[in-house]
Amino acid sequence: xxxxxxxxxxxxxxxxxxxxxxxxxxxxxxxxxxxxxxxxxxxxxxxxxxxxxxxxxxxxxxxxxxxxxxxxxxxxxxxxxxxxxxxxxxxxxxxxxxxxxxxxxxxxxxxxxxxxxxxxxxxxxxxxxxxxxxxxxxxxxxxxxxxxxxxxxxxxxxxxxxxxxxxxxxxxxxxxxxxxxxxxxxxxxxxxxxxxxxxxxxxxxxxxxxxxxxxxxxxxxxxxxxxxxxxxxxxxxxxxxxxxxxxxxxxxxxxxxxxxxxxxxxxxxxxxxxxxxxxxxxxxxxxxxxxxxxxxxxxxxxxxxxxxxxxxxxxxxxxxxxxxxxxxxxxxxxxxxxxxxxx
Amino acid sequence: xxxxxxxxxxxxxxxxxxxxxxxxxxxxxxxxxxxxxxxxxxxxxxxxxxxxxxxxxxxxxxxxxxxxxxxxxxxxxxxxxxxxxxxxxxxxxxxxxxxxxxxxxxxxxxxxxxxxxxxxxxxxxxxxxxxxxxxxxxxxxxxxxxxxxxxxxxxxxxxxxxxxxxxxxxxxxxxxxxxxxxxxxxxxxxxxxxxxxxxxxxxxxxxxxxxxxxxxxxxxxxxxxxxxxxxxxxxxxxxxxxxxxxxxxxxxxxxxxxxxxxxxxxxxxxxxxxxxxxxxxxxxxxxxxxxxxxxxxxxxxxxxxxxxxxxxxxxxxxxxxxxxxxxxxxxxxxxxxxxxxxx
Numbered sequence: 001x002x003x004x005x006x007x008x009x010x011x012x013x014x015x016x017x018x019x020x021x022x023x024x025x026x027x028x029x030x031x032x033x034x035x036x037x038x039x040x041x042x043x044x045x046x047x048x049x050x051x052x053x054x055x056x057x058x059x060x061x062x063x064x065x066x067x068x069x070x071x072x073x074x075x076x077x078x079x080x081x082x083x084x085x086x087x088x089x090x091x092x093x094x095x096x097x098x099x100x101x102x103x104x105x106x107x108x109x110x111x112x113x114x115x116x117x118x119x120x121x122x123x124x125x126x127x128x129x130x131x132x133x134x135x136x137x138x139x140x141x142x143x144x145x146x147x148x149x150x151x152x153x154x155x156x157x158x159x160x161x162x163x164x165x166x167x168x169x170x171x172x173x174x175x176x177x178x179x180x181x182x183x184x185x186x187x188x189x190x191x192x193x194x195x196x197x198x199x200x201x202x203x204x205x206x207x208x209x210x211x212x213x214x215x216x217x218x219x220x221x222x223x224x225x226x227x228x229x230x231x232x233x234x235x236x237x238x239x240x241x242x243x244x245x246x247x248x249x250x251x252x253x254x255x256x257x258x259x260x261x262x263x264x265x266x267x268x269x270x271x272x273x274x275x276x277x278x279x280x281x282x283x284x285x286x287x288x289x290x291x292x293x294x295x296x297x298x299x300x301x302x303x304x305x306x307x308x309x310x311x312x313x314x315x316x317x318x319x320x321x322x323x324x325x326x327x328x329x330x331x332x333x334x335x336x337x338x339x340x341x342x343x
Numbered sequence: 344x345x346x347x348x349x350x351x352x353x354x355x356x357x358x359x360x361x362x363x364x365x366x367x368x369x370x371x372x373x374x375x376x377x378x379x380x381x382x383x384x385x386x387x388x389x390x391x392x393x394x395x396x397x398x399x400x401x402x403x404x405x406x407x408x409x410x411x412x413x414x415x416x417x418x419x420x421x422x423x424x425x426x427x428x429x430x431x432x433x434x435x436x437x438x439x440x441x442x443x444x445x446x447x448x449x450x451x452x453x454x455x456x457x458x459x460x461x462x463x464x465x466x467x468x469x470x471x472x473x474x475x476x477x478x479x480x481x482x483x484x485x486x487x488x489x490x491x492x493x494x495x496x497x498x499x500x501x502x503x504x505x506x507x508x509x510x511x512x513x514x515x516x517x518x519x520x521x522x523x524x525x526x527x528x529x530x531x532x533x534x535x536x537x538x539x540x541x542x543x544x545x546x547x548x549x550x551x552x553x554x555x556x557x558x559x560x561x562x563x564x565x566x567x568x569x570x571x572x573x574x575x576x577x578x579x580x581x582x583x584x585x586x587x588x589x590x591x592x593x594x595x596x597x598x599x600x601x602x603x604x605x606x607x608x609x610x611x612x613x614x615x616x617x618x619x620x621x622x623x624x625x626x627x628x629x630x631x632x633x634x635x636x637x638x639x640x641x642x643x644x645x646x647x648x649x650x651x652x653x654x655x656x657x658x659x660x661x662x663x664x665x666x667x668x669x670x671x672x673x674x675x676x677x678x679x680x681x682x683x684x685x686x
Contacts, residue, residue, distance in 0.1 A: 009680040012683065013677050013680045015613070015678060015679070037504065039505055040400060040565055041430055041495070043396065049395045052389065054392060056439060058490065062479050084384050087384055132490075134404075134684075136684060137683065141483060147490035149490075154386065162382055226355070226356060239380075334358025335359050336356065337351070340479075
């Protein structure tokens with residue numbers, strides 16, 4: 001492979017080589033009409049925007065390895081931000097892409113990632129409208145880091161937030177837990193199981209929209225990424241001031257993911273997901289939400305897993321897990337680091 | 344300094360330590376009401392948004408060193424995106440901050456950067472509404488990289504883009520060139536000049552707004568960052584299909600910056616700026632634009648430096664420089680890399 005097949009410092013110079021990289025790789029790869037204007041900011045114009053309520057989110061992706069079963073860092077970068085925007089009940093419309101490339105990164109790999117970004121954006125129904133590229137010296141990054149920021153429009157009447165959660169509400173998950181985290185760690189450590197565990201990375205905006213159609217009064221959505229379900233539920237408990245109880249036996253987990261967790265000593269509730277959603281709805285709407293989830297292939301393994309309770313303690317709100325043996329344990333947030341650079 | 348004074352991998356875990364970092368450093372430092380809701384996406388709501396036309400831009404900052412005369416990476420990160428959003432004629436309103444931190448980075452330095460972000464956002468009049476933090480292992484980044492994305496509202500009637508540039512239009516710069524690039528390289532190389540050259544990093548949204556008030560029909564704005572004035576003018580030439588001629592003697596440059604460029608062998612027209620704007624206006628409006636610039640301290644050294652011409656060639660549009668000696672040279676985009684990680 002010659003040096004021209006790799007990212008060079010000059011690709012980040014602001015000069016001719018940067019222009020060539022942008023024209024030949026990014027514009028070629030995922031250029032939307034807005035991106036192609038070549039101005040420094042994208043001008044977004046649509047009747048949808050006139051609604052006046054937007055969701056805005058950002059996420060940087062530093063996953064290692066960059067390619068893994070079920071996707072690559074490009075798929076993760078689109079899904080992560082699309083899902084964060086969608087958790088506000090919004091329809092994601094526009095994405096920005098900021099790349100930090102390490103000198104020496106193979107252009108073939110970059111093109112592959114760009115291709116995946118384009119395909120995943122198409123799947124999610126979002127346009128890439130603005131971007132930025134920086135190059136750092138060898139040893140000052142790990143191949144490629146990607147930031148995506150996203151804008152979505154919140155339809156009239158939709159009001160979702162962790163602050164709206166109240167005692168009695170039911171907690172659902174949209175599918176099996178732990179797939180992404182275990183796929184990454186398996187790839188990283190060269191572990192092989194009887195079947196290859198694939199990352200679940202997927203854009204969930206259409207799934208959330210399905211739930212909101214069935215249950216417009218849904219309270220909150222959040223994707224249990226870093227820190228897993230434990231972090232998401234503890235955040236919900238803190239935001240709402242309520243306790244949360246989860247039935248361990250009700251939580252869907254693939255047998256091979258459970259086996260891997262047991263073998264590797266991970267707590268499935270703290271393992272990252274990239275294509276799952278935690279959903280909180282009023283009790284009377286739980287079944288309708290579940291039906292809406294089951295009707296979408298991305299929600300086929302959805303389940304009602306727990307309930308919001310009035311705080312039982314004078315201390316901080318508590319998330320607990322009822323085991324199949326009838327005992328109860330506190331479901332704490334991760335202390336320390338489990339799987340660095342999982343996303 | 345104990346290990347607790349530094350960024351640890353666990354600060355990026357999604358668990359307890361990440362929550363503490365967010366609460367104690369980011370929320371404490373620049374928490375807006377929207378950031379403090381703790382949801383995954385910020386919900387933006389305002390009458391201004393109902394205009395239905397937004398500017399959206401993103402930029403990652405990897406500057407080395409992170410602290411330099413006139414600012415630090417935090418100031419750069421806010422100014423860079425505020426200025427990009429403002430180049431669309433928009434009023435910047437909301438910023439996201441995505442940080443990639445290297446394990447071992449001093450928390451004191453991080454807090455200093457966060458403080459600068461808060462102050463610069465206040466200066467620009469923007470709110471930080473959403474954020475993300477990743478931590479990578481030692482040797483996989485250089486202390487801190489920051490992505491900012493920004494959203495602004497474009498007032499009714501404002502239409503600016505490089506595509507609107509036409510023969511006869513006048514080119515202005517808002518002040519002296521090269522200050523940022525030379526400040527960084529001096530700091531990096533330990534050079535000292537008779538006076539310390541300071542980075543010009545500044546939010547220019549109010550300056551642009553002043554120009555648009557005086558000249559609502561202004562054609563285009565762009566900040567000559569990486570690649571300097573040469574890149575900006577070549578981009579304008581390509582977007583408009585027009586030639587551009589610049590009078591070298593009319594371009595404002597500080598004597599000490601010129602001396603440093605001569606000594607170090609840099610072409611001042613290719614050196615990065617972070618607090619300057621290139622402005623294109625119809626010929627009859629050039630004086631009004633200049634007066635508006637001069638009335639703002641950030642535009643006190645502004646000058647009319649050139650003119651847009653009908654393309655003289657059948658080949659691609661050309662930017663040229665008229666020297667004080669009457670000769671003319673082509674002002675090309677930078678080839679290769681001059682100053683890696685200037686921003």
